[in-house]
Amino acid sequence: MKKVLLIEDDPEQIAIYRIPLELAGFDIMAESGGKDGLARAIGWEPDIILLDIIMEDVDGMAVLRQLKSYKKTKDIPVVILTNVSVKENMEQAKSLGAAAFWEKTRVMPQEIVERCKKILSIP
Amino acid sequence: MADIRTIFLGKRSFFVLIVLGLSVINAIWVIPTLRSTRVSASVFALTIAERIQSEINGSLETALNETTGVSREVVVEPQRINTAFSNLLLRNPIFKSVALVSQSGRELVRVDSSGPLPPEKFIDQLRNPSLYLALQGTPKFGLPVISSNGELHMTLAVPVPKKGEFIDKVIIAELNVQNLLSIIRSPKIGQGHVYVLDRDGIEILHPDITRITQRQNFSTRAIVKKVFVDGAIADGLAPDDRYANENGEDTFTVGMPTPVVKWGVFVEQPRAQALAGERQAIILAIITSLLAIIIFLVIAFSTVKLRAMTMRDIQQIEKIEKLVKARSEFLYVASHQLRTPVSVLTGTLSLLQEGTLDQLSAEKRKSLINGIFIKSKKLTHIINDILQASEMDIVDFKLSGQIVQPIDVRGMIARICADSKEEAEKKHLLFEYPHAASTAPLIVLGQERYLEQAILNLIDNAIKYTTRGFVRVELAENTGSVIIKVRDSGIGIPLDDQPKMFEKFKRAKNAENVYTDGSGLGLFIVKKVIEAHPGGRVYFESAGENKGATFTVEIAKSQ
Numbered sequence: 001m002k003k004v005l006l007i008e009d010d011p012e013q014i015a016i017y018r019i020p021l022e023l024a025g026f027d028i029m030a031e032s033g034g035k036d037g038l039a040r041a042i043g044w045e046p047d048i049i050l051l052d053i054i055m056e057d058v059d060g061m062a063v064l065r066q067l068k069s070y071k072k073t074k075d076i077p078v079v080i081l082t083n084v085s086v087k088e089n090m091e092q093a094k095s096l097g098a099a100a101f102w103e104k105t106r107v108m109p110q111e112i113v114e115r116c117k118k119i120l121s122i123p
Numbered sequence: 124m125a126d127i128r129t130i131f132l133g134k135r136s137f138f139v140l141i142v143l144g145l146s147v148i149n150a151i152w153v154i155p156t157l158r159s160t161r162v163s164a165s166v167f168a169l170t171i172a173e174r175i176q177s178e179i180n181g182s183l184e185t186a187l188n189e190t191t192g193v194s195r196e197v198v199v200e201p202q203r204i205n206t207a208f209s210n211l212l213l214r215n216p217i218f219k220s221v222a223l224v225s226q227s228g229r230e231l232v233r234v235d236s237s238g239p240l241p242p243e244k245f246i247d248q249l250r251n252p253s254l255y256l257a258l259q260g261t262p263k264f265g266l267p268v269i270s271s272n273g274e275l276h277m278t279l280a281v282p283v284p285k286k287g288e289f290i291d292k293v294i295i296a297e298l299n300v301q302n303l304l305s306i307i308r309s310p311k312i313g314q315g316h317v318y319v320l321d322r323d324g325i326e327i328l329h330p331d332i333t334r335i336t337q338r339q340n341f342s343t344r345a346i347v348k349k350v351f352v353d354g355a356i357a358d359g360l361a362p363d364d365r366y367a368n369e370n371g372e373d374t375f376t377v378g379m380p381t382p383v384v385k386w387g388v389f390v391e392q393p394r395a396q397a398l399a400g401e402r403q404a405i406i407l408a409i410i411t412s413l414l415a416i417i418i419f420l421v422i423a424f425s426t427v428k429l430r431a432m433t434m435r436d437i438q439q440i441e442k443i444e445k446l447v448k449a450r451s452e453f454l455y456v457a458s459h460q461l462r463t464p465v466s467v468l469t470g471t472l473s474l475l476q477e478g479t480l481d482q483l484s485a486e487k488r489k490s491l492i493n494g495i496f497i498k499s500k501k502l503t504h505i506i507n508d509i510l511q512a513s514e515m516d517i518v519d520f521k522l523s524g525q526i527v528q529p530i531d532v533r534g535m536i537a538r539i540c541a542d543s544k545e546e547a548e549k550k551h552l553l554f555e556y557p558h559a560a561s562t563a564p565l566i567v568l569g570q571e572r573y574l575e576q577a578i579l580n581l582i583d584n585a586i587k588y589t590t591r592g593f594v595r596v597e598l599a600e601n602t603g604s605v606i607i608k609v610r611d612s613g614i615g616i617p618l619d620d621q622p623k624m625f626e627k628f629k630r631a632k633n634a635e636n637v638y639t640d641g642s643g644l645g646l647f648i649v650k651k652v653i654e655a656h657p658g659g660r661v662y663f664e665s666a667g668e669n670k671g672a673t674f675t676v677e678i679a680k681s682q
Contacts, residue, residue, distance in 0.1 A: 010463060010467070011494075012467045012494035012495075012497060012498055013463070013466065013467055013470070015490060015491055015494055016467060016470035016471050016474060016491065016494070017470075019474060019479060019483065019487065019491070020474060020479055023479060023482060054459055056635075056637065083458055083459050083462035083463050083466060084455060084458050084459050085458065086454070086455065086458070103462075104462060104463070104466035104470070105462045105465050105466045105469060108469065108470060108473040109470045109473060109474055109479075110473060110474070110477050110479065
């Protein structure tokens with residue numbers, strides 16, 4: 001069972017992503033802050049991380065930078081999942097090594113499942 | 124000083140006009156002047172060439188057409204040719220006499236100004252090179268001769284065009300040299316003059332009559348070769364076109380062949396004289412171009428550097444920068460604040476559409492539907508904030524007479540506090556409103572709907588940005604005003620952020636961390652609303668981050 005870590009501070013958003021991922025057979029954990037998310041990533045070693053940018057404690061970009069600097073997490077594909085699709089963010093995410101940059105209003109929850117499968121090479 | 128710069132820069136379009144003007148001067152006057160020296164000589168050459176062409180060749184051509192009709196075949200009908208030649212002499216005083224001569228040198232028809240003459244045999248003319256050359260197909264001038272009445276004449280032998288290549292007839296015309304000279308002397312070209320060479324480079328016409336009889340050969344001159352080989356204007360600018368005239372002066376010569384017959388018409392001037400205008404034009408062109416470039420650079424740099432120097436400009440730039448920043452802040456806020464609820468709405472609906480929702484327990488379904496509800500409310504709230512802020516921003520928000528009404532502030536605040544107390548207690552905050560017991564009305568003039576929203580915004584903020592401790596609402600009055608204070612023990616406002624707290628989309632750095640969904644419009648709306656009320660003002664005090672904050676609203680009491 002592949003493990004998905006969702007780092008997202010909005011409970012309603014967590015709910016709409018968690019449900020289809022669970023139904024698709026993923027083991028999913030959600031953390032509502034950057035610090036908790038980072039700790040969870042290191043301890044749990046997920047197969048893929050979906051990361052929000054604007055969060056109450058630590059900015060998603062900072063979390064991404066940290067994830068890419070730890071030996072245990074640096075090879076985990078990190079997908080930025082955000083509503084702030086400004087060019088600077090996309091470029092920054094790319095330069096920091098994000099696997100993808102998905103805009104929440106454009107990528108529906110079910111599509112997120114498909115895309116995660118693709119990144120993880122699940123048929 | 125600033126004013127001078129402002130004027131200078133304010134008249135930027137004036138300087139642009141100067142640059143344009145200089146360019147126009149260059150284009151209309153200087154550059155043509157540059158060309159005109161060469162062109163004027165060329166034009167003289169061209170004019171003379173055309174006059175010779177039309178007056179001599181054209182006349183002969185006309186006469187010949189009259190002789191031959193359309194057939195181009197000279198059928199010797201003496202009467203008809205006589206008439207044509209007589210017409211030619213009548214039309215053109217350059218011609219002294221015209222004769223049609225056979226290849227054996229025998230005159231077939233001969234006419235002079237007095238009319239047809241008995242033809243003569245030109246035995247000697249067989250040895251006349253002009254006749255001989257004309258029979259080869261080349262028009263040729265003969266040597267000038269002095270006629271019986273003392274006039275200087277020159278013969279011109281012109282081949283009669285005929286079908287096929289064989290030429291068996293030639294027109295031999297006697298030309299009045301004085302009249303020819305009047306053609307080449309007509310243009311005034313300073314110290315220069317016009318001369319004509321035949322296609323062998325032999326000088327056949329020169330203003331100086333003695334030169335005509337000398338028949339000098341200029342065929343070796345580069346410019347002469349160019350004229351006859353290229354058949355076009357040679358402008359005399361090439362180094363090999365320079366040679367000394369009889370006065371030993373360096374010359375400037377323009378050459379031009381006449382059409383068809385190809386005599387060369389040359390205009391010769393002392394070089395210094397001919398190119399003096401050109402040199403001036405070049406200097407002028409350089410000066411005007413440099414001036415244009417300098418002014419252009421001044422304008423270009425003034426937009427970058429000098430513009431920033433005037434106070435008015437600084438203010439303008441700051442204003443624009445603020446607008447741009449506000450716009451990008453708005454986009455940032457909008458993309459987060461508006462899209463977050465939208466993404467939940469569309470996401471949940473897509474799950475519903477795909478049937479995913481059907482696979483869930485009733486409890487999970489309910490929680491998702493609840494999520495839609497929460498986000499819809501949030502979206503509505505944000506949209507309302509944005510619309511209201513925009514409205515207040517566009518119109519200078521003022522409460523007009525009609526909608527101003529007496530408001531009992533005490534009653535209004537009691538209502539708000541009753542609701543807010545609940546919210547605060549959910550967060551385990553101590554909510555205090557010490558004046559709840561008092562019911563004596565406290566009246567101000569204004570719009571209840573707006574005022575209530577403003578006060579509610581302040582109390583909401585206090586609850587939102589306080590994680591532990593208290594929120595306290597105080598109501599007081601002095602002689603002229605009602606004073607409402609909202610105190611909290613919350614996250615405070617960092618000193619750096621304090622000056623911009625009432626601006627649109629401006630949020631304190633620490634506020635972002637506590638409550639991400641804020642639109643950054645609440646305090647902007649509060650300020651607009653309060654200041655629209657009579658005697659209204661709003662301000663806050665905070666000792667800094669985590670030191671709490673107190674917002675104070677003052678509104679004039681209704682008398």
